[in-house]
Amino acid sequence: MAPEMLANTFKSALKDGQQQIGLWLAMADPYSAEICAGSGFDWLLLDGEHSPLDLRTMLAQLQSVAPYPAHAVVRPPIGDPVLIKQMLDIGAQSLLIPMVETPQQAEMLVRATRYPPQGFRGVGAGIARAARWGRLDTYMDHANGEVCLLLQVETRAGLDNLEAIAATEGVDGVFLGAADLSASLGHPGQPQHPEVVDAMEKAIAIILGCGKAPGLLATDEAVATGYLALGARFVAVGVDALLLVKATQDLARRFKGGAPSATTASPY
Numbered sequence: 080m081a082p083e084m085l086a087n088t089f090k091s092a093l094k095d096g097q098q099q100i101g102l103w104l105a106m107a108d109p110y111s112a113e114i115c116a117g118s119g120f121d122w123l124l125l126d127g128e129h130s131p132l133d134l135r136t137m138l139a140q141l142q143s144v145a146p147y148p149a150h151a152v153v154r155p156p157i158g159d160p161v162l163i164k165q166m167l168d169i170g171a172q173s174l175l176i177p178m179v180e181t182p183q184q185a186e187m188l189v190r191a192t193r194y195p196p197q198g199f200r201g202v203g204a205g206i207a208r209a210a211r212w213g214r215l216d217t218y219m220d221h222a223n224g225e226v227c228l229l230l231q232v233e234t235r236a237g238l239d240n241l242e243a244i245a246a247t248e249g250v251d252g253v254f255l256g257a258a259d260l261s262a263s264l265g266h267p268g269q270p271q272h273p274e275v276v277d278a279m280e281k282a283i284a285i286i287l288g289c290g291k292a293p294g295l296l297a298t299d300e301a302v303a304t305g306y307l308a309l310g311a312r313f314v315a316v317g318v319d320a321l322l323l324v325k326a327t328q329d330l331a332r333r334f335k336g337g338a339p340s341a342t343t344a345s346p347y
């Protein structure tokens with residue numbers, strides 16, 4: 080049993096079938112991340128793919144959200160073992176890796192998150208935040224077992240290999256990227272296109288069939304609720320930057336005139 084500081088409660092919640100409601104953080108800022116961490120979400124996505132988030136700001140975000148129950152999931156810009164090593168060493172325990180298309184890639188990513196003999200993660204946490212600079216003296220005993228690895232399937236090629244990717248040992252869940260998937264299926268900017276929705280719904284069933292957790296981002300409440308009803312297990316239901324745009328725009332319009340911004344179809 081991992082000590083409290085090392086136990087990945089998000090990983091175990093997914094394994095226990097508990098749905099986890101999250102918020103996407105695209106502001107790349109530790110101050111706003113802490114504000115969001117106190118809002119009551121189960122998890123927060125620290126997006127290093129589509130926001131100007133670098134390792135230093137990701138570290139600051141991890142530190143600012145640490146006192147709160149919301150679990151930090153970090154996303155590198157790509158599934159690079161070097162970036163993965165650095166993110167794990169600054170203390171990330173849960174990773175979301177974009178653009179996964181083959182089981183071979185999935186196996187490599189599992190090994191990149193594990194110390195030998197299960198994998199090839201470089202050993203250095205003893206001088207890093209992950210093991211609190213040596214203060215967590217059982218870190219090496221628990222690190223492999225407490226990492227949560229979530230892979231993104233978001234292309235036609237990835238869908239073709241979905242079952243093999245989801246079934247890969249060491250993968251905890253598969254995130255369906257509706258924005259990229261819609262583009263890959265020939266419907267850019269239309270994550271609610273019938274062909275995309277059909278693919279997402281079928282993919283959720285396949286992932287569940289593999290005993291893994293399906294996840295996605297949907298900023299439209301009805302869309303998110305629908306996928307949750309189908310068994311999606313980790314669902315981000317908003318993006319900090321989009322919430323700020325809408326709230327500030329609507330406030331200005333209340334005083335300056337103009338209709339509130341329409342509830343647009345989910346951009347994701």
Ligand SMILES: O=C(O)C(=O)C[C@H](O)[C@@H](O)CO
Nearest residue numbers: 129233256257258259296347
């Ligand atoms: O393709 C997707 O969808 C995702 O990867 C999730 C969101 O798009 C996120 O990347 C923000 O754009």
